[in-house]
Amino acid sequence: xxxxxxxxxxxxxxxxxxxxxxxxxxxxxxxxxxxxxxxxxxxxxxxxxxxxxxxxxxxxxxxxxxxxxxxxxxxxxxxxxxxxxxxxxxxxxxxxxxxxxxxxxxxxxxxxxxxxxxxxxxxxxxxxxxxxxxxxxxxxxxxxxxxxxxxxxxxxxxxxxxxxxxxxxxxxxxxxxxxxxxxxxxxxxxxxxxxxxxxxxxxxxxxxxxxxxxxxxxxxxxxxxxxxxxxxxxxxxxxxxxxxxxxxxxxxxxxxxxxxxxxxxxxxxxxxxxxxxxxxxxxxxxxxxxxxxxxxxxxxxxxxxxxxxxxxxxxxxxxxxxxxxxxxxxxxxxxxxxxxxxxxxxxxxxxxxxxxxxxxxxxxxxxxxxxxxxxxxxxxxxxxxxxxxx
Numbered sequence: 001x002x003x004x005x006x007x008x009x010x011x012x013x014x015x016x017x018x019x020x021x022x023x024x025x026x027x028x029x030x031x032x033x034x035x036x037x038x039x040x041x042x043x044x045x046x047x048x049x050x051x052x053x054x055x056x057x058x059x060x061x062x063x064x065x066x067x068x069x070x071x072x073x074x075x076x077x078x079x080x081x082x083x084x085x086x087x088x089x090x091x092x093x094x095x096x097x098x099x100x101x102x103x104x105x106x107x108x109x110x111x112x113x114x115x116x117x118x119x120x121x122x123x124x125x126x127x128x129x130x131x132x133x134x135x136x137x138x139x140x141x142x143x144x145x146x147x148x149x150x151x152x153x154x155x156x157x158x159x160x161x162x163x164x165x166x167x168x169x170x171x172x173x174x175x176x177x178x179x180x181x182x183x184x185x186x187x188x189x190x191x192x193x194x195x196x197x198x199x200x201x202x203x204x205x206x207x208x209x210x211x212x213x214x215x216x217x218x219x220x221x222x223x224x225x226x227x228x229x230x231x232x233x234x235x236x237x238x239x240x241x242x243x244x245x246x247x248x249x250x251x252x253x254x255x256x257x258x259x260x261x262x263x264x265x266x267x268x269x270x271x272x273x274x275x276x277x278x279x280x281x282x283x284x285x286x287x288x289x290x291x292x293x294x295x296x297x298x299x300x301x302x303x304x305x306x307x308x309x310x311x312x313x314x315x316x317x318x319x320x321x322x323x324x325x326x327x328x329x330x331x332x333x334x335x336x337x338x339x340x341x342x343x344x345x346x347x348x349x350x351x352x353x354x355x356x357x358x359x360x361x362x363x364x365x366x367x368x369x370x371x372x373x374x375x376x377x378x379x380x381x382x383x384x385x386x387x388x389x390x
Contacts, residue, residue, distance in 0.1 A: 027065065027068040028063075028066065028067050028096075029070065029095055030067060030069050030096045031069075031070050031072065031088035031089075031092065031094040031098070032047075032051060032069050032070065032071045032097075032099045033074055033084055033088065033097055033098075033099045033100055033109065034047050034048060034073070034074065034124075035073070035074055035075065035076045035101040035102055035105070036048065036074075038225075039199055039225025040076055040101065040199070040225060042254035043102075043224055043297075044073070044099065044101045046254055046296065046299040046300040047101060047123055047300065048099070048303070049300065050300035050302075050303040050304040050307075051069070051098065051099070051303045051307050052069065053287060053288060054303070054305075054306075054311075055067055055069070055307055057283070058308075062310050063310070063311055063313070063314020063315045063319045064315065064318075065314065065319045070092050070094060072087070074109075076102055076105065078107065078108035081109045082108050082109055085109045089112075089116050089118055096118065096119045096310060097113055097118055098121040098122070098123055098303070099122075099124075099303070100120070100123070100124060100125050101124050101125060101299070102124075102172075102174065102223075103125040103173040103174035104172050105125065106122065107129065107173055110130050110139065111136075113138070114136040114138035118138065119139075119140070119326065119327075120139045120140070121139075121140050121142065121309065122141045122142070122143060122306075123143055124143050124302060124303075125174065126141055126143050126149070126349065126381075128146055128147060128173075128383055131145040131347055131384070131386075132347070132384070132385075133387070133388075135347040137327055137348075137389060138323075140309065140348045141349045141350065142302045142303075142309055142342075142350065143271070143350070144271055144349065145349050145382075145383060146173070146174050147177050147180055147184060147382060148181060148349075148354070148376075148379060148380075148381040148382075149178070149181065149248050149269070149270075149354075150177070150178045150179070150221065150248050150269065151181045151182070151376060152248070152375040153219055153246045153247070153248060153267070153375075154184060155375055155376060156269065156356055157186050157246060158185060162244075164213075164215045164216045164217075165188075165190050165191055165215060165217050165218070165219055166191045166194075166217070166219070167182065167183075167191075167220075168195075168210070168220045168221075168222075169194075169220065169222070170195065170197065170199075170200070170222065170226060171197060171198065172198050174223075175198075175221060178248070179221070184382060190219075191213055192210070194206055194209070194210075198226075200226065202229070203230050203233050204233055207233055207237050207239070208237075211237060211239060211243075216244075217243060217246055218234075218239075218246065219247065220245070220246075220250055221249060221250060222247070222249075224254065224255070225255075226250075227247075227252075228255050228258045228259060230250065231245070231251060231255075232259065240266070244267065245265070246268075247266060247267070247268050247269075248269045248270060249298070250266075250268070251266045251268055251359055252270070252297045253274070253294065253295050253296055253299070253369075254297045256359065256367060256369070257294060257295075260366075260367045261367050264367055265358075266359045267356065268358070268359070269354055269355070269356065269357070270298050270357045271302075271352055271353065271355070272297075272301040272302070272338070272355075273355055273357045273369050273370075273371035274368075274369055275370065276338065276340055276355075276371060278336070280336045280337075280338050281338040281339070284296065284301070284304055284338045285338075288300060295368070302339075304338060305335070305337050308335040308337075309330060309333060309335055312329070312333070312334040312335040313329035313330040313334075314326075316329035316334065317329050330344075333350075337352075340353050341353060345380050345381070345384045346384055346387055346389050346390060347383070347384040349381055349384065351378055351379065352378070353376065353378065353379065354379055355373065355374055356372040357369050357370065357371055
């Protein structure tokens with residue numbers, strides 16, 4: 001009887017240990033939520049591709065743990081985003097969610113994800129309400145607050161002495177934040193402020209209106225397909241090269257391939273340029289181009305940084321996912337950003353450089369992005385003081 005009991009106990013222990021080993025070998029589950037379809041789908045695809053390239057560069061692991069990335073397309077619909085976030089949390093049991101391309105979706109999913117105790121590492125959308133009073137210890141951004149993205153061109157327009165700037169953006173949270181951010185640094189009244197329908201394809205009426213206003217310059221925010229349509233129509237109206245076109249997230253890595261020489265002369269404000277001179281960016285750009293046959297955009301760069309941030313934090317915690325140690329490790333931002341200097345403010349949004357990046361011909365005669373230097377150095381967003389976190 002004794003021998004049988006020992007054997008039974010030994011077998012039970014062996015089975016239990018096998019079960020524990022199998023559990024320990026389960027990959028880290030990360031949810032990727034982004035806009036992957038429709039006119040703006042290229043933005044989310046760049047985010048996803050760069051995140052996966054980051055994992056590839058890390059040997060298929062994050063923090064020495066094997067990774068399973070579960071990809072979901074929010075279709076630029078906030079209600080769809082919320083349902084997919086719930087699925088990732090409740091059914092798929094992800095430990096971290098990253099991505100989120102557009103601000104209207106971020107506004108919908110931010111609270112359900114963070115309230116569930118799941119870390120959200122945003123790599124694009126940065127609506128103002130979650131930057132200040134609505135900040136969360138469960139949310140980190142590798143991109144920017146929406147205002148900050150547009151402040152650089154406001155500063156540039158002020159420095160150039162433009163007195164009459166015509167402002168245009170789509171009518172949603174990021175569009176409103178865009179023009180507010182521009183005006184924050186411009187520090188003068190815009191000539192006019194026009195909000196158009198999101199994903200509007202035809203801007204001929206608005207372009208005729210701005211042409212009649214005779215501005216010194218035009219500032220626009222039209223991401224994705226909206227940007228392609230606007231810049232083409234602006235050029236067709238004979239304005240490009242005559243009335244300076246300033247922008248952010250309008251001509252970028254996702255839209256320049258469709259615009260090519262049409263976009264020559266556009267001046268953009270960006271936290272990233274493919275020609276930033278540091279070793280990690282050179283490797284990122286070279287490998288991204290080889291793998292995907294296109295130049296990475298700022299969306300790609302921010303998402304690559306998100307993978308590096310998560311990896312750095314998990315290395316610090318030795319793969320453990322407990323809330324406070326992981327948060328403390330993420331706050332250290334112990335990685336080298338492809339965009340240059342990077343550290344977190346108290347609201348867990350970056351303090352970083354913003355550059356003037358022109359569309360010009362490169363050495364091969366192709367339309368490309370050319371970094372013209374820092375416009376705002378070590379820039380912190382204007383809302384961090386409203387965040388109660390330390």
